[in-house]
Structures are given as structure tokens and as C-alpha cells.
Amino acid sequence: MTRTSAAGGGGSASLAGEVAFVTGAGSGIGRSCAVALAARGATVMVTDISEAAAREVAAVTGQPDNFRRLDVSDPRGVEAAVADTVDRLGPLTVAVNNAGVGVPTPYRTAEVSDEEWRRVLSVNLDGVFHCVRAEVEAMLRNPERGRRGRGSIVNMGSVGSLVGLAGAVTYTSAKHAVLGLTKATAAEYARDGIRVNLVTPGYVDTAISPRTDEEKAALGARHPMGRLAAPEEIAGAVCFLASADASFVTGAHYSVDGGFTSV
Numbered sequence: 001m002t003r004t005s006a007a008g009g010g011g012s013a014s015l016a017g018e019v020a021f022v023t024g025a026g027s028g029i030g031r032s033c034a035v036a037l038a039a040r041g042a043t044v045m046v047t048d049i050s051e052a053a054a055r056e057v058a059a060v061t062g063q064p065d066n067f068r069r070l071d072v073s074d075p076r077g078v079e080a081a082v083a084d085t086v087d088r089l090g091p092l093t094v095a096v097n098n099a100g101v102g103v104p105t106p107y108r109t110a111e112v113s114d115e116e117w118r119r120v121l122s123v124n125l126d127g128v129f130h131c132v133r134a135e136v137e138a139m140l141r142n143p144e145r146g147r148r149g150r151g152s153i154v155n156m157g158s159v160g161s162l163v164g165l166a167g168a169v170t171y172t173s174a175k176h177a178v179l180g181l182t183k184a185t186a187a188e189y190a191r192d193g194i195r196v197n198l199v200t201p202g203y204v205d206t207a208i209s210p211r212t213d214e215e216k217a218a219l220g221a222r223h224p225m226g227r228l229a230a231p232e233e234i235a236g237a238v239c240f241l242a243s244a245d246a247s248f249v250t251g252a253h254y255s256v257d258g259g260f261t262s263v
Helices: 028-039 051-061 075-089 114-124 126-139 169-192 213-221 231-242
Strands: 019-022 043-048 067-069 094-097 151-156 194-201 253-256
Touching (some): 028 043, 028 231, 043 051, 051 067, 094 231, 114 169, 151 169, 151 231, 169 194, 231 253
Parallel strands (some): 019 043, 019 094, 094 151, 151 194
16 A cells, blocks of 8 residues: 655655554654654554544554554553554554653742642653553564564653753653663663664654744754754654664664754
8 A cells, every 4th residue: 555654754764564553643743753654654553642633643644443542651551552453453563652741830849749740750651661561562472573673662752851851850750761761671672672762852843832932932942953843853763763774773862852962
């Protein structure tokens, strides 16, 4: 079947024959990742907390039946979603753990309630762990494919994985922890042919935290490139790490941040 790529969805790294599982794929970076993976030939399961959003993105990928609602903070729900993906689409070989929540209003550490701490960590850290655990278990059942290995997992970090973001201690803590989760899991399963990497975007123009034009301009100015990233620019790095072109890359973090962490 011929698929037409959306803007920014094309690329040279073929993913034909891969089965991909993408979380938080109903909008923003996750949506762009799902579209880009499909454009490169992958069969993609689109998951999101919003079933309607997942359904819409699945239609855009040209695979309208491949969607389901998923709350990554629910470990049993994650296990069921991964198992369903394997049952319906075949052995899982690519996973993109993108689901996350933001901090709508800045706060300092002493102002964070227990409820707010758990709200962010339950999705941005626990949710990634739930997904990685289930994905690794599924990939370990796959046959070896030479340098392609058994599978590739790409976790979504942030500049908050590498530097402290004042006003977002919950988000920063979770994203730093995901870096450690990525590196430890990569070290554990490298000899099993499972690669695990992290993408650390700068500020991206998405709906996760709606901003005025003035706020976008101010955030863009914090990047040496002078602008926010487009979601498609992050998806390109994800597709590279998912592909055989990155067959010797594991435990790495790829900064796609317009120079944010270089200064």
C-alpha cells in the first residue's frame, strides 16, 4: 500500500515491516511521530488518553483501525495495550513513549502539593516505566534480526532531562529520571538486541501548554536558533533512532533543542 506523508513526515530511513506503538499520539510530538513512522512504512498503533484524538490520527496515518485509548499511568492498561498491539499487528519492534503532562502554572518547590507531584510523576515517569517494562517483555519474544536487533524503544525527554527548569520541579524531576531509566534499561538489554534511547527536545510549538504569540516569541528567544521547534523536527530524530540507521546507538540522548543546552 502506498502512503502519502504529511508535511515533515517523509525521510530516507525505511521502517517497512516494523510494528510501532506510540503513546500520547493524539496531538503534538506524538502525532507527528505516528504520522512520520507510518510514512516510512511502519504499521503504527496510535494510543492516547483521548480515544477520539487517537482515532483521528490513525485515519491520518492511513491505518484507521489501529488506535486505542490508553492511560499510561495504569500499568495493567499498558500491558493490555501492548499485548493487543502484538495480537493485532504482529511482533512489536518499535516503541515511542511520548505521553506526558505539562505544568500549566509555574510554581516553586515549596509550593508543590502531594497531589500535583503525583499528577505529573504518575504520567511522566511512572507511565514511561510501565510502557518500557511491557515493551521490553514483548520484544524479548522477537527473533533476532541481525543488526536490526529485536526492537528499538525511544523515550521522550526534554531539555528538562538535562538542566533545571525553574518553576517546573515536578516536570524536571520526572524528565531527569527518564534519562536514568533509559540508560539503565539500555545497558541491561543491549546484548538482547533491544536498543533504548532518549530524545530531548527544546520547547516545541504544541498544544500541551497553550501559549500566546508573545510567550512563544520569548521562549523561542531562549534558543540560540531563535525559535520554537516544530513537532515534525522531533519526529525526524525519533524515526532515525527507530531505524536500522541507528543500529549501534543505545543508551544515548539526542538533543533536538535548537542549541538550548549548549549555552
